[in-house]
Amino acid sequence: MKLLVTGGCGFIGSHFIRHVLDQRPEWNIVNLDALTYAGNLSTTLDIQTHPRYRFAYGSVTDRDLVNTLIESVDAVVHFAAETHVDRSLHDVEPFILTNILGTGRLIDACRRYNKRFHHVSTDEVFGSLGPTDPKFYEGSPYAPLNPYSATKAAADHLVRASVHTHGLQATISNCTNNYGAYLYPEKFLSIAITNLLEGRPVVIHGDGSQVRDWIHAQDHARGVLLILEKGKLGETYMMGGGNECSILDTAKTLLRLMGLSQDMIRFVNDRPGQDRRYAIEYTKIQTELGWQPQVSFEDGLREMVQWYRENKQWWAPIKQSAGYSEWYQKQVERNGGHV
Numbered sequence: 001m002k003l004l005v006t007g008g009c010g011f012i013g014s015h016f017i018r019h020v021l022d023q024r025p026e027w028n029i030v031n032l033d034a035l036t037y038a039g040n041l042s043t044t045l046d047i048q049t050h051p052r053y054r055f056a057y058g059s060v061t062d063r064d065l066v067n068t069l070i071e072s073v074d075a076v077v078h079f080a081a082e083t084h085v086d087r088s089l090h091d092v093e094p095f096i097l098t099n100i101l102g103t104g105r106l107i108d109a110c111r112r113y114n115k116r117f118h119h120v121s122t123d124e125v126f127g128s129l130g131p132t133d134p135k136f137y138e139g140s141p142y143a144p145l146n147p148y149s150a151t152k153a154a155a156d157h158l159v160r161a162s163v164h165t166h167g168l169q170a171t172i173s174n175c176t177n178n179y180g181a182y183l184y185p186e187k188f189l190s191i192a193i194t195n196l197l198e199g200r201p202v203v204i205h206g207d208g209s210q211v212r213d214w215i216h217a218q219d220h221a222r223g224v225l226l227i228l229e230k231g232k233l234g235e236t237y238m239m240g241g242g243n244e245c246s247i248l249d250t251a252k253t254l255l256r257l258m259g260l261s262q263d264m265i266r267f268v269n270d271r272p273g274q275d276r277r278y279a280i281e282y283t284k285i286q287t288e289l290g291w292q293p294q295v296s297f298e299d300g301l302r303e304m305v306q307w308y309r310e311n312k313q314w315w316a317p318i319k320q321s322a323g324y325s326e327w328y329q330k331q332v333e334r335n336g337g338h339v
């Protein structure tokens with residue numbers, strides 16, 4: 001099998017590539033990545049010279065490149081995206097280009113060359129749950145509430161429409177919040193861990209009552225491979241971690257695991273359009289494909305902290321880069337002095 005993975009220099013894509021190289025000794029992977037601020041060659045440093053891995057620099061919006069690459073592979077797994085909600089609130093254009101146009105280009109090429117396509121999406125396309133609402137499932141209505149999730153929802157619809165209209169051989173997965181090694185230090189857990197390692201506080205937007213359902217990126221990667229191989233064409237599969245936890249309780253757990261005081265928590269204004277709760281019902285993938293999360297939240301978080309302790313050479317240069325500083329400064333101004 002020859003696989004095209006998009007966005008493999010990002011967080012989850014890199015976990016997926018490592019998982020496939022490890023678990024499928026016959027498979028070859030081409031990783032198409034535009035190396036945006038979130039994509040980093042240091043994220044794939046350990047596999048750069050792997051004999052069954054090849055990096056292709058470029059954008060999923062580049063029609064000719066996408067056509068050439070897809071013609072020569074058997075299947076495509078699409079992770080590439082603009083992924084940070086806060087950034088989408090300030091500038092939606094890159095989200096529209098990569099998440100919508102880019103997905104459209106991949107779909108067109110897969111149709112043209114009759115290739116299998118798996119689209120990686122998020123539970124954020126379903127909007128936000130109230131405290132007692134039933135969890136999201138495959139039949140939940142689409143109701144995105146921020147520009148990031150709106151563009152991911154549009155991409156999901158393009159895939160669904162192409163399955164319906166053209167018989168695209170596609171599957172979709174909608175997954176909840178991921179954590180683990182290589183999480184870019186602009187998301188809650190990676191900022192919190194790296195700040196704490198630098199002796200700075202954990203910043204919580206609002207009162208911290210927002211609930212997230214954390215899943216380890218390795219569990220997500222396992223699920224994507226399973227869907228690619230055994231998922232029913234045209235179907236959507238939800239993946240969750242079974243770890244519903246408020247942001248405040250997540251911060252407290254993190255401080256406990258790091259042996260630090262809860263005085264390290266700082267509260268700042270909530271961001272506009274903050275979703276209150278995400279939670280996923282993953283019965284379908286569990287019963288049809290036998291998947292369930294294997295990493296407990298505490299074990300995964302402990303391992304994540306350890307990884308950031310041991311891999312400062314990965315995250316410190318990112319935090320010192322010009323692009324990161326510019327983004328960081330904007331957050332400091334908005335939050336009144338903390339990030």
Ligand SMILES: NC(=O)c1ccc[n+]([C@@H]2O[C@H](COP(=O)([O-])OP(=O)(O)OC[C@H]3O[C@@H](n4cnc5c(N)ncnc54)[C@H](O)[C@@H]3O)[C@@H](O)[C@H]2O)c1
Pocket residue numbers: 006007008009010011012013032033034035036037038039040058059060061078079080081082083084098102120121122123152174175176177178179184
């Ligand atoms: N992080 C989560 O918690 C989460 C949860 C559910 C779903 N997802 C989805 O999983 C996928 C991967 O998320 P992530 O957190 O690893 O993202 P990330 O931001 O860490 O990485 C995204 C990668 O895509 C690349 N990329 C961006 N634009 C590109 C373009 N035009 N062409 C080629 N490459 C491009 C970047 O360089 C980067 O390597 C996304 O589709 C996201 O919506 C993420």
